Amino acid sequence: MAVLVTGGAGYIGSHTCVELLNVGHEVVVVDNFFNSKLESLKRVSDITGKTFKTYNVDLLNQEGLERVFSENTIESVIHFAGLKAVGESVSFPLWYYHNNLTGTFVLCELMKKYGVKKLVFSSSATVYGSTDQVPISEDAPIAAVNPYGKTKQIIEEILRDLYISDEGWSITLLRYFNPIGAHESGLIGEDPNGIPNNLMPYISQVAVGKLQSLNIFGSDYSTKDGTGVRDYIHVVDLAKGHLKALEKVQSLKGVNAYNLGTGKGYSVLEMVKAFEAASGKKVSYAFTDRRLGDAAICFADVSKAKNELGWVAAKGINEMCQDTWRWQKNNPDGYVKNHDNLIEHDFPVRTSAADFLVSN
Ligand code: NAD
Ligand code: UFG
Numbered sequence: 001m002a003v004l005v006t007g008g009a010g011y012i013g014s015h016t017c018v019e020l021l022n023v024g025h026e027v028v029v030v031d032n033f034f035n036s037k038l039e040s041l042k043r044v045s046d047i048t049g050k051t052f053k054t055y056n057v058d059l060l061n062q063e064g065l066e067r068v069f070s071e072n073t074i075e076s077v078i079h080f081a082g083l084k085a086v087g088e089s090v091s092f093p094l095w096y097y098h099n100n101l102t103g104t105f106v107l108c109e110l111m112k113k114y115g116v117k118k119l120v121f122s123s124s125a126t127v128y129g130s131t132d133q134v135p136i137s138e139d140a141p142i143a144a145v146n147p148y149g150k151t152k153q154i155i156e157e158i159l160r161d162l163y164i165s166d167e168g169w170s171i172t173l174l175r176y177f178n179p180i181g182a183h184e185s186g187l188i189g190e191d192p193n194g195i196p197n198n199l200m201p202y203i204s205q206v207a208v209g210k211l212q213s214l215n216i217f218g219s220d221y222s223t224k225d226g227t228g229v230r231d232y233i234h235v236v237d238l239a240k241g242h243l244k245a246l247e248k249v250q251s252l253k254g255v256n257a258y259n260l261g262t263g264k265g266y267s268v269l270e271m272v273k274a275f276e277a278a279s280g281k282k283v284s285y286a287f288t289d290r291r292l293g294d295a296a297i298c299f300a301d302v303s304k305a306k307n308e309l310g311w312v313a314a315k316g317i318n319e320m321c322q323d324t325w326r327w328q329k330n331n332p333d334g335y336v337k338n339h340d341n342l343i344e345h346d347f348p349v350r351t352s353a354a355d356f357l358v359s360n
Contacts, residue, residue: 002026002072003246006059006107007080009036011190012122012179014044015239016078021048023243028072030065031081032058035193039335043187059103069114076118076249077111078242079104085197089148100151108162117169118249120242125177125300127153130293135301138257145293163255170253172245177231177261177300179238181320182327189327191334199271204328207281214283216268218290223297227268231261231299234315244309261300262313278321
C-alpha cells in the first residue's frame with residue numbers, strides 16, 4: 001500500500017518523501033516538474049537509500065493520473081501539487097484557479113473512483129488573509145486576499161463538502177506558516193526560479209553572492225524593530241508534521257485543519273542577523289516601502305497540532321539558518337542536473353504561464 005505524493009519533487013514534497021521513506025512507507029510521486037527538477041528526487045533516493053516510483057504527470061491530465069492509480073495500490077494521498085507565487089497569481093488568476101482547483105478535482109475524482117479516501121492537503125496560513133490578530137488559531141476568520149490564497153480557501157471548502165457528501169472521507173488540512181531551511185545533508189532544499197519572492201531564499205542568495213542586497217519591505221510596522229514578523233518553520237519539522245497528519249487520517253474520519261508553525265515570531269532584521277551568524281557572511285540590506293498586502297505580524301497558535309496530532313516543531317532559528325546556508329553554499333545554482341531515466345511517463349511539461357494560456 002503506497003502513499004501518493006503529488007508535487008513530491010517540490011521543496012516541501014521532497015523533504016516529506018525523505019521522512020516517509022525513512023519510516024518505511026512505500027511512496028509514489030506524481031509531479032509535472034513545472035517548478036521542480038527530477039534531481040531533487042534522485043537526491044531523496046540518495047539520502048534514504050530507497051527507490052520509489054515517479055510519474056511525470058500533470059494533475060490536469062486525467063488519463064495520465066488514472067494510470068498512476070491503476071498501476072499502484074494507493075492507500076492515502078498527500079497533495080502538495082499546486083502553483084504558489086502570490087504575485088504571479090494576481091497577474092494570472094485563471095491559470096492559478098485552473099491549475100490548483102482543477103488539479104484537485106481530477107485527483108479527488110480518481111481517489112473516489114479507486115476508493116482512496118484519506119487525504120492530507122497543503123493549505124496555507126495565507127487563508128487567514130492579512131489579519132494582525134495573533135497568535136492565529138484555526139478558528140480565526142478565513143479571508144484570503146489574493147488568487148493564490150483563494151485557491152487554498154476554496155479547496156478547503158470543497159474538501160469539507162466532499163466529506164459532507166460521503167463520511168467515508170478523512171481529510172487533514174495543513175496550514176503552513178513560513179517554511180524555510182533544508183535537509184541537514186545539504187542535498188535538498190528550496191530552489192526558486194529566478195529572483196526569489198520570499199525572504200529566506202533572498203537572504204541566502206545575497207550571502208552566497210548571487211544577489212547584491214536585500215530590500216526590507218517596510219521599517220515602520222508596529223513590531224519590535226519596525227520590520228515584519230513571521231512564524232518561520234524548519235521544512236524538516238513541517239515534513240514530520242505530514243507523518244503525524246497521515247497517522248491522523250488513518251484513525252479519524254472528518255475534515256480537520258491544523259496550523260503548522262512554531263508559535264514564535266521573528267522580524268526580518270532578526271532573520272538577517274541570525275543568518276549572518278549562521279553563515280559568517282555579511283547580508284547587505286536597504287529599507288524600502290512596505291510590500292502591498294503584507295501583514296505586520298503573523299504567527300500561529302500551535303496548540304491544536306500539539307494536542308491532536310502530537311506534533312511540535314523541534315528546530316529553532318539557528319538550525320533553520322545553518323541548514324539553509326549549507327544547502328545554498330553547496331548548491332549555489334540549485335538543482336542543475338536532470339534525470340530523464342527516472343521518468344515513467346513522459347507527458348509534455350509546461351514551461352511558462354504564456355505557454356499554458358496558448359496551449360490550453
Ligand atoms: P513547490 O513549487 O516547490 O512544489 C509544488 C510542486 O507541485 C512542484 O514540484 C510543481 O512542479 C508541482 N505541480 C504544480 N502544479 C502541478 C500540476 N498541475 N500537476 C503536477 N504537479 C504540479 O512548492 P512547495 O513550497 O513545496 O509547496 C508545496 C505546497 O505547499 C503547495 O501547494 C503550496 O501552495 C503549499 N504551501 C507552500 C508554502 C511555502 O512557503 N513554500 C507555504 C504555504 C503553503
Ligand atoms: N520580505 C522582505 N524582503 C524580501 C522578501 C520578504 O522584507 O525580499 C519580508 C516581508 O515583507 C515579510 C517577511 O519578509 O515581512 C516574510 O516574507 P515572505 O515573502 O518570505 O513570506 P510571506 O509571509 O509574505 O508569505 C509566505 C508565502 C505565502 C504564504 C505565507 C504563509 O509566500 O504564500 O508565507 O504561509 F501564504
